[in-house]
Amino acid sequence: MSAAAVARCGDTTRRRFAVIVLGDLARSPRMKRHAECLAAAGAAVDVLAYVETPLDDWPNDDAIRVHALGASAGEGRRGVIAGVFRLLRDSRDVAAALTVSAPEAVLVQNPPAVHILPIVLSLCRRHRVPLIIDWHNFGWTMLGLRRDRDGAAVRVAGLLERAMARRASDHLCVSEAMRERLAELCGINAVVFRDRPAATFMHVAAADRDRLRRGIMPILDLPATAGEELLDGRAALLVSATSWSADEDFSLLQDALQIWARAGAETNRPKLIVVVSGRGPLRAEYERRFAAAGVPGVVFRTVWLAEGDYARLLAAADLGLCFHRSSSGVDLPMKLADMMGAALPTCVLDYGPCLREVVRDRENAFLFTTAADLATAWRHLLVESPRVLVEMRQRLRAAELPSWQQEWRERTAPLLGCADADE
Numbered sequence: 001m002s003a004a005a006v007a008r009c010g011d012t013t014r015r016r017f018a019v020i021v022l023g024d025l026a027r028s029p030r031m032k033r034h035a036e037c038l039a040a041a042g043a044a045v046d047v048l049a050y051v052e053t054p055l056d057d058w059p060n061d062d063a064i065r066v067h068a069l070g071a072s073a074g075e076g077r078r079g080v081i082a083g084v085f086r087l088l089r090d091s092r093d094v095a096a097a098l099t100v101s102a103p104e105a106v107l108v109q110n111p112p113a114v115h116i117l118p119i120v121l122s123l124c125r126r127h128r129v130p131l132i133i134d135w136h137n138f139g140w141t142m143l144g145l146r147r148d149r150d151g152a153a154v155r156v157a158g159l160l161e162r163a164m165a166r167r168a169s170d171h172l173c174v175s176e177a178m179r180e181r182l183a184e185l186c187g188i189n190a191v192v193f194r195d196r197p198a199a200t201f202m203h204v205a206a207a208d209r210d211r212l213r214r215g216i217m218p219i220l221d222l223p224a225t226a227g228e229e230l231l232d233g234r235a236a237l238l239v240s241a242t243s244w245s246a247d248e249d250f251s252l253l254q255d256a257l258q259i260w261a262r263a264g265a266e267t268n269r270p271k272l273i274v275v276v277s278g279r280g281p282l283r284a285e286y287e288r289r290f291a292a293a294g295v296p297g298v299v300f301r302t303v304w305l306a307e308g309d310y311a312r313l314l315a316a317a318d319l320g321l322c323f324h325r326s327s328s329g330v331d332l333p334m335k336l337a338d339m340m341g342a343a344l345p346t347c348v349l350d351y352g353p354c355l356r357e358v359v360r361d362r363e364n365a366f367l368f369t370t371a372a373d374l375a376t377a378w379r380h381l382l383v384e385s386p387r388v389l390v391e392m393r394q395r396l397r398a399a400e401l402p403s404w405q406q407e408w409r410e411r412t413a414p415l416l417g418c419a420d421a422d423e
Contacts, residue, residue, distance in 0.1 A: 014063075016044045017416065018103035020120070022090065022113050025066065026053035027243060027279060029307065030136065030334060031109050033198060037408045039063035041418050046101040048094055053279060057306040067097040091119045098123050105416050107132045111139035114157065117164040130169035132415050135178060135190065136334075137247075141327040145246040162186050170415045177330040177354040193411040194358065195334040196404040197341020200311040203397050212316035213237070219309055226273055226299045235271040235299075236382050239313055239344070240321035241335045244280025248323045249349065254286075255371035257295045260378060269383050273299045274321075277310050314339055318389065319381065320346030330354050340364065343396035345389050347377050364396055 017038050021031040025047065035045045039061050051068040058064075070089050094116050098106065106124055108117070110133050117133075124131040140158035147153050162185055165171070171190035173179050179190045204212060210231055217227045229235035242248050253274070260272065283302060290300050305313060314320065324333035329352045336358065339346045348359055350367040361367045366381070368374045381389050412418075 014042060014044050016046065016101060016103050018046045018048060018098055018101055018106045020094065020106065020108040020113060020116075021047065021049035022069070022116065023050060023109070024052040024279070025049035026051075026055055026057075026306075028109065029198070030134070030195060031107075032058070033404055033408070034107055034134070034412065035064050036061075037405060037412070038416070038418075040405075041413070043418075046097065046103060048097045053304070057308055065101075067093075067101075069093045087115045090116050095119050095123060102127070103129060105130045105132065107134060107416070109134050109136065110161075111137055111142055114139045114161045114164060117161075117168075121164065121167050124169075130415075132170045132172065133165060133168045134193075135171060135173040135182065137326070137331040138181075138328045142247065145327050172412060172415070175330055175332050175354055175357055177357065178328070181328070181330050191411050191415065193407060194332060195337040196402055196407045197338050198307075198404050200307055201338045201341035202311065202315060203341075203343030203393070204315045209316055212312050216309065216313050216316050219305065220273075220275055220301050220303060220313075222273065222299065222301070226271070229271055230273055233270070235273050236318040237316060238272055238274045238319045238321055239317040240274075240276045240323065241310065241338075242276060242278040242280065242323070244278055244283040244286065246282070247325055247327050249325045250276070250282075250286050250323055251289075252323055252349065252371045252374060253321065254289060254293060256374040256378070257298050257300075258293065259372060259375035261295045261297055263375070263379070271297050271299070272378075273301075275301045275303060275313065275317075277303050277305045277313065279304050311338070311342065314342035314344050317342075317344055319378075320344045322346055322348040324351070325349055326351045326354065332358060336365070337401075340396055340399070340401060343393050345381070345392040345396070347374055362392075364392065364399065 019031055019035045021028045025032065028049065035047050036059060038045045043063065045064045046067060047064060048067045048069060050070070051066065055066070070093065098120070106120060106129065108120060108131065121131060139161050140154050143157050144154045165182070165186045165188060171182065171188055172193045173182060173190040174194055176192050179192050182188050182190045213230055222230070226235060230237055242250070257272070257274070287302055320339040322333055322336050322339070324335070332354065336346060336348060345366070347366045347368055348355065350369050355367070359365045359367065366377050368377055
């Protein structure tokens with residue numbers, strides 16, 4: 001690391017960092033928060049990212065400058081020619097932005113950055129600045145969701161990603177299981193920085209939930225009857241968030257709703273209002289499937305909410321839903337951290353032992369593996385034993401999870417030479 005890169009963040013000369021996000025910036029909260037923490041520590045930050053969704057909740061901070069890259073591969077043509085074009089375009093745009101900004105360190109999200117890592121590594125070495133990779137999954141395992149997991153394309157992608165990883169200066173990752181896998185596959189020692197809830201995600205007293213629900217209902221465009229049922233307790237609000245990608249299995253939600261509807265009506269059985277927030281490639285397909293199913297007694301909404309409105313939705317909800325099915329088995333869903341921060345009891349798809357790093361079944365979340373399991377959990381929590389939800393919410397409130405800012409100061413700031421960042 002260069003002498004400039006180890007200067008204290010509190011120096012009068014503003015330091016400059018680059019944060020690279022080869023995804024839609026509005027849907028990349030982890031990297032946005034990295035940039036915000038760097039700016040709060042007194043640095044200037046150049047964010048290189050796709051900007052496909054309006055940044056309505058981006059802080060008005062002159063220290064953060066966004067360089068918009070081209071549209072992502074998920075928003076246009078697919079295929080070999082489109083992939084080559086994307087590689088050349090992204091490499092050109094990232095190289096140009098890094099040359100102009102002249103950062104003291106570069107922080108890049110991976111995946112999906114493997115195709116630009118060669119040019120970034122080359123520039124970082126030429127200018128003697130560190131490159132830190134923030135791993136939230138593995139690109140080759142995500143590619144395996146769309147291709148033959150044992151095919152040549154996935155094997156080559158894995159070899160390239162691991163080779164590039166070994167040349168980076170430092171690494172962050174989202175779980176202990178991922179740290180162990182990176183050590184095994186690449187011989188690198190990553191720092192575990194689990195996602196933590198931002199300050200936006202808060203829990204509220206039961207008496208305030210109706211106020212939040214009244215405020216959020218116009219955004220959700222709920223029928224008047226459903227809104228009345230929600231406010232008087234005849235309906236339950238279930239919430240999920242997604243990037244509508246192949247590593248989340250919303251067919252489980254559709255099947256669980258069908259099971260719930262077929263079970264018949266009890267006198268104390270609530271209607272379900274299910275809201276899924278997010279944008280992504282599979283959204284239209286699932287909207288068609290849910291509309292065609294027409295489940296009776298269920299109001300289903302897909303929306304895109306800015307972080308502030310999404311945080312209010314979580315605080316107003318009865319139950320969270322997490323359908324993340326890890327391609328690698330070692331990543332952790334960020335939405336779960338936000339739901340815990342909002343003290344929202346959540347039903348979580350159990351995809352493996354990695355989840356036990358943050359989930360204690362029936363203590364701070366409810367694990368399920370099938371649609372029938374999920375429907376059974378709804379019946380238990382919403383009909384038979386609603387007190388269980390109240391008790392879990394109380395445990396989540398008392399948990400006092402470390403904040404994003406606390407974790408950032410302890411885990412990330414030292415890698416960037418910012419160990420003295422202000423509290």
